[in-house]
Amino acid sequence: xxxxxxxxxxxxxxxxxxxxxxxxxxxxxxxxxxxxxxxxxxxxxxxxxxxxxxxxxxxxxxxxxxxxxxxxxxxxxxxxxxxxxxxxxxxxxxxxxxxxxxxxxxxxxxxxxxxxxxxxxxxxxxxxxxxxxxxxxxxxxxxxxxxxxxxxxxxxxxxxxxxxxxxxxxxxxxxxxxxxxxxxxxxxxxxxxxxxxxxxxxxxxxxxxxxxxxxxxxxxxxxxxxxxxxxxxxxxxxxxxxxxxxxxxxxxxxxxxxxxxxxxxxxxxxxxxxxxxxxxxxxxxxxxxxxxxxxxxxxxxxxxxxxxxxxxxxxxxxxxxxxxxxxxxxxxxxxxxxxxxxxxxxxxxxxxxxxxxxxxxxxxxxxxxxxxxxxxxxxxxxxxxxxxxxxxxxxxxxxxxxxxxxxxxxxxxxxxxxxxxxxxxxxxxxxxxxxxxxxxxxxxxxxxxxxxxxxxxxxxxxxxxxxxxxxxxxxxxxxxxxxxxxxxxxxxxxxxxxxxxxxxxxxxxxxxxxxxxxxxxxxxxxxxxxxxxxxxxxxxxxxxxxxxxxxxxxxxxxxxxxxxxxxxxxxxxxxxxxxxxxxxxxxxxxxxxxxxxxxxxxxxxxxxxxxxxxxxxxxxxxxxxxxxxxxxxxxxxxxxxxxxxxxxxxxxxxxxxxxxxxxxxxxxxxxxxxxxxxxxxxxxxxxxxxxxxxxxxxxxxxxxxxxxxxxxxxxxxxxxxxxxxxxxxxxxxxxxxxxxxxxxxxxxxxxxxxxxxxxxxxxxxxxxxxxxxxxxxxxxxxxxxxxxxxxxxxxxxxxxxxxxxxxxxxxxxxxxxxxxxxxxxxxxxxxxxxxxxxxxxxxxxxxx
Numbered sequence: 001x002x003x004x005x006x007x008x009x010x011x012x013x014x015x016x017x018x019x020x021x022x023x024x025x026x027x028x029x030x031x032x033x034x035x036x037x038x039x040x041x042x043x044x045x046x047x048x049x050x051x052x053x054x055x056x057x058x059x060x061x062x063x064x065x066x067x068x069x070x071x072x073x074x075x076x077x078x079x080x081x082x083x084x085x086x087x088x089x090x091x092x093x094x095x096x097x098x099x100x101x102x103x104x105x106x107x108x109x110x111x112x113x114x115x116x117x118x119x120x121x122x123x124x125x126x127x128x129x130x131x132x133x134x135x136x137x138x139x140x141x142x143x144x145x146x147x148x149x150x151x152x153x154x155x156x157x158x159x160x161x162x163x164x165x166x167x168x169x170x171x172x173x174x175x176x177x178x179x180x181x182x183x184x185x186x187x188x189x190x191x192x193x194x195x196x197x198x199x200x201x202x203x204x205x206x207x208x209x210x211x212x213x214x215x216x217x218x219x220x221x222x223x224x225x226x227x228x229x230x231x232x233x234x235x236x237x238x239x240x241x242x243x244x245x246x247x248x249x250x251x252x253x254x255x256x257x258x259x260x261x262x263x264x265x266x267x268x269x270x271x272x273x274x275x276x277x278x279x280x281x282x283x284x285x286x287x288x289x290x291x292x293x294x295x296x297x298x299x300x301x302x303x304x305x306x307x308x309x310x311x312x313x314x315x316x317x318x319x320x321x322x323x324x325x326x327x328x329x330x331x332x333x334x335x336x337x338x339x340x341x342x343x344x345x346x347x348x349x350x351x352x353x354x355x356x357x358x359x360x361x362x363x364x365x366x367x368x369x370x371x372x373x374x375x376x377x378x379x380x381x382x383x384x385x386x387x388x389x390x391x392x393x394x395x396x397x398x399x400x401x402x403x404x405x406x407x408x409x410x411x412x413x414x415x416x417x418x419x420x421x422x423x424x425x426x427x428x429x430x431x432x433x434x435x436x437x438x439x440x441x442x443x444x445x446x447x448x449x450x451x452x453x454x455x456x457x458x459x460x461x462x463x464x465x466x467x468x469x470x471x472x473x474x475x476x477x478x479x480x481x482x483x484x485x486x487x488x489x490x491x492x493x494x495x496x497x498x499x500x501x502x503x504x505x506x507x508x509x510x511x512x513x514x515x516x517x518x519x520x521x522x523x524x525x526x527x528x529x530x531x532x533x534x535x536x537x538x539x540x541x542x543x544x545x546x547x548x549x550x551x552x553x554x555x556x557x558x559x560x561x562x563x564x565x566x567x568x569x570x571x572x573x574x575x576x577x578x579x580x581x582x583x584x585x586x587x588x589x590x591x592x593x594x595x596x597x598x599x600x601x602x603x604x605x606x607x608x609x610x611x612x613x614x615x616x617x618x619x620x621x622x623x624x625x626x627x628x629x630x631x632x633x634x635x636x637x638x639x640x641x642x643x644x645x646x647x648x649x650x651x652x653x654x655x656x657x658x659x660x661x662x663x664x665x666x667x668x669x670x671x672x673x674x675x676x677x678x679x680x681x682x683x684x685x686x687x688x689x690x691x692x693x694x695x696x697x698x699x700x701x702x703x704x705x706x707x708x709x710x711x712x713x714x715x716x717x718x719x720x721x722x723x724x725x726x727x728x729x730x731x732x733x734x735x736x737x738x739x740x741x742x743x744x745x746x747x748x749x750x751x752x753x754x755x756x757x758x759x760x761x762x763x764x765x766x767x768x769x770x771x772x773x774x775x776x777x778x779x780x781x782x783x784x785x786x787x788x789x790x791x792x793x794x795x796x797x798x799x800x801x802x803x804x805x806x807x808x809x810x811x812x813x814x815x816x817x818x819x820x821x822x823x824x825x826x827x828x829x830x831x832x833x834x835x836x837x838x839x840x841x842x843x844x845x846x847x848x
Contacts, residue, residue, distance in 0.1 A: 046082065046233050048073065049089040049102035056106060056222065059088075069106040069222065071253050072125075076240035082233060092540075093225065094118075100227050104234055107225035119231040121238040123221040125250070129159060130212045132182060132190040142551070143167055145599065149187035151175045160191055161480075163215060165491065165556070191215065351731065356822040358731070361738050405538060409564045410450040412488070413438055413691060416477050419454060420689040421668075423461040427473050428667055430465060436689035437600045439478035440607040442488065445564035452535050453559070456543075457490065459528045460555045464494035471495025471552070474596075486562045495552040504545050587631050588612040588699070589659065591620045592639035601637065604692060610699075617643040621653045628657045635661040635699060640672040641688060647675055663698050665690075718832050719744040721840070722764060726756035726782065727771040727798070732821075736769060736798075739825045743832065751775075753782030760786050765793050766843075767836055770815065772799040780813040787814035792842075794835035798823060 052059045056069035065086055077084045084104075089096040093105045097118045107120065114120075131143075145166050150156050152171035160169055170187050172178040182190035226234040244250045355378070362375050420436040427434040457475070464473045473494045480487040499507065507529050529543075536543040536557045547553035588605065592598040593616050605612045613633070615623045620636075627633060636659045643650055662683045666673035676683060684698050723745045727733050733749050740747045748763070750756050754777040759765065768786070772779035783795050797810035797818040807818045816835060819827055 044083065045085055046103040046230060047087045047101075048084050048104040048106070049087050049093065049096045050106070051089055051092055056108070068253060072241060072244070072250060073106055073224070073237060075244060075249065075253075076237045079240040079243065080236045082236055094537075097225055097227060100229075103226055103230040104237075105225045107223050108221070114225075119226050119228050119234060121224045121234050123223045124238060124241045124245070125222040129156075129191055129193055129215040131215055132179075132192060133188065133211045134182065134209070143189050146188040147186070148189045148191060149178045149181040150191040151178050151193075156191070159215070164191075165489070352822050356824065358735055360824055361735070361742075364742070405449040405452060407447055407449050409445050409447055411444060412442060412446045412448075412450075412477070412561065413444070413693075415450050415454060416457070416475065417689060417691045419457050419461065420475055421687075423458075423465060423473070423475075424689050425668060427465050428670070430468075431470065432465065432468060433472035434689070435472055435474035435476075435596055437474070437476045437478075437596075438692065440604045440692055442477070442479055443563035446488070446561040447564055448559065448561045449539060452539060453490075456532045456535050456557075457492070459532045460492040463528065464492055464496060464553070464555075468494045468496035468552070480558060486560050487558050488561050489556065489558045491554065491556045493552065493554045498549040498551050498553055499545070499547040500549055501547075504547060507545075582608065582610045582699070586611065586635075587627070587633050589620065589623065589633040589636045590614045591617055591636060592642055592665075593617050593644045594639060594642035597639060597642065601639075604695070608696070617645045617650055620650075621655055621658075624658050625655055628655075632657065633659045635659055635663065637663045637665070639665045640676065641665055641667060641670075647672060648679075651680075661701075663695075717743050717829065718836055721745045721832070721836055722748070722766045724748045724750065724756065724759055724763075724765045724768045726750050726753060726768065726774065726779065728752060728774045729771075732771075736823065736828070739823075739828050742825070743829060745832075753777030753779055753785075756782045757785045757789075760791055760793065761789055766839060767793055767832070768795045769819075770795050770797055772797055772801065772810065779815075780809065783810075783814040792839070794839055796831055796835070 050057050050059070050065045050070070057065050057067040059065055065088075070086070074084070076082075087102055089102060091099070091101065093107060094114060096102045097105055097114075143164055145168060147170055148160060148164055148167040149170040149172055150160050151174055157169075157171065160167070160171075167189075170181060172181055175192055178187075178190050178192060181187045224234040224237055241250065359375055359378050363372065367375065416438055417436070420434070424434040424436065461473065461475060471494070474492070476489075476491040476493070478489050478491075480489050533543045536559075539559050541557040541559045543555065543557045545553060545555055588610055590598065590601055590605065590612055592601065592614070598614055602612075602614060611631075613623060613627070617638075624633060638650075640647065645653070662680070664672070664676055664680075664683055664685050665688045666676065666685050668687050673685060673687075676685060686694060686698060721744070723740055725733065725736050725740070725747060727736065727749070728751045733751075737747045737749060748759060748765075750759055752774045753770075756768065756770065757777070760768065770779040770783055774782075777785075779797060779799075783797075786795065794817070795815045797807075797815045798821060799806055799810070799818065800821040810818045817831060819831065
């Protein structure tokens, strides 16, 4: 009996040991599998990208990168056992990651539009700053042009310039000296790191009340970005950096590279808390996993487990195949949507040509005031509808990836001044003040896409004026850092309704508004800002927004626009490195009651190395008397738009010794301009906003540079010219025929390409307007057939298709030029003036 019991006991004990060994064996198998995976992971080499402009890195041609980010990530890779290879990427972080040209990138901040496309770890480094002022609160961080002091350093400089672009910066060697500069009155504001700013007392400030406000910015939150295939590598590096934060190595690197020893402490505390929580979570998951796997292993047979795994793999494969099919369907649907939008825009442009063209003709006929007002309203509404159509077409191009830049030489000041003049009139009509400031040190000719730049600035200014009921709208254009830098900053500011912080991301989404109720009050498709943001990114910039409800909005972006090396026509513009065109004895008096405009004009005159003084309108007479005996003024620049005194009173108070040469800043059609023209006809007037070249011309008493006015069609400009119009739409036939008849042309109409070819072969035709989309034979085929007959008359394409490449397609078919619908009289006049005279002269020579 005892032997039996002993055998039974031994058997029971063996079974228990076996049941305990099974979970242990599974656990060891999992550990081995994980170890094998890690070995395979660490045996590979991964690429990590960097760029020349990365502020966390130092780049020299021919040398490997170095700097704060490089040192930290290289150290983390050594800790984690990850092999990295640094790769220079000219595309920049976004494109390099999206196109999988690199595996990893030390990313400055997480861009929302990349979420879901690129993987971002939690930030491993950030910076905190506060703005300090004495006695008076720095209201909402809007400090304007006041003096700002801070501790000099690569990131402090970046934060100061980007957050306070108009401030006068006073960098100091240390935080202590920056605080002393604030207390001693050298600066009105100080930007200190959070730890220093939180001190209760600052030496030398005595009992003065200190106001401190946090500066919100995500530009210095640094994470590791990667493709989703390499997210595990990014997480390994991020975990290694956590250890560097705890043992103090990250602080050593930041102190050595950035001179910001206090940085990283808040992040260190957050990371320690996160690591503790993460450790507890991992231990809990491990315990639960071991228990679960042990129970499952004891209950299920190995064969059943293998069958389940096979079934699971089959389902996973099927799911992946289904996901691939759905992805292809989504791509096809997106392309179909884009094509549908493009086709709709094309179809709408044809009747729009008739509406705008006929309205233009109607306005040139005798009309009563009421009828003229109705017709002008129709024209204005048609042009507004055309803007919406263009937005939809641009949106469809961007979605289809077919929108490309057309970079070439252009005069950036001419472009910006034209835009400013256009929107200045709109702002003044609404009772708003309009400020336009173009920095005089910018190069005369730059290389970029002026059409897309004009589109973005026009959209931003239109929005600012639309959402501003009182106050001002400003357009600022200036170089970054110094004139030799290729980067140009564009800023549009207003005092409008502003945007809530939580709503600011929504306004850049397609078909979205910050507040849906604004759609009824202000109108709009919700596409303008979305398109503008994507255009700015296509040009290599980032469209940024700073706004508070009720205090307006500031949109800004920076573009790299290299100067033209050899200009075919040089514009005269001076900077501090060139000789002044003004005689040293010449003195100017600048009178303005607008501090902002006076400051800008001072910058312009100082840049030209002129001798000048400034004053308010009520101080001008006294200043003229004081300077009369020593250095009298020869010319006075008077800002008639901002004088606090009425014009007659201002002129009456001027002494007899006042300068006879007066240049008045006026607005087009303004009351001050009309009054001066009647009472001071000898004075010069300069319409604001103006080009710097125009001001220089008046100051030097040079002859004005002729500027071509907006083209206006003239009656009987081309008498007897035989013009053939090939167009299948009856309304468009009437429009173009009427416009050409007003220009004195003899017009023939055909409705398809086949008849157009026959007319050209049998009749004496001087010029052909060819619609591209016609029945029987389209415009491309007709042009090719005409050229095959050795006929040389100009052929001008008329198309409703505005996609890139359409003009090239027309020229390849044998046409000479291309017009986009809707076509107006000014466009027809310009084309006729370009092509007809040369052809008629050539034909006369052949016949002579």
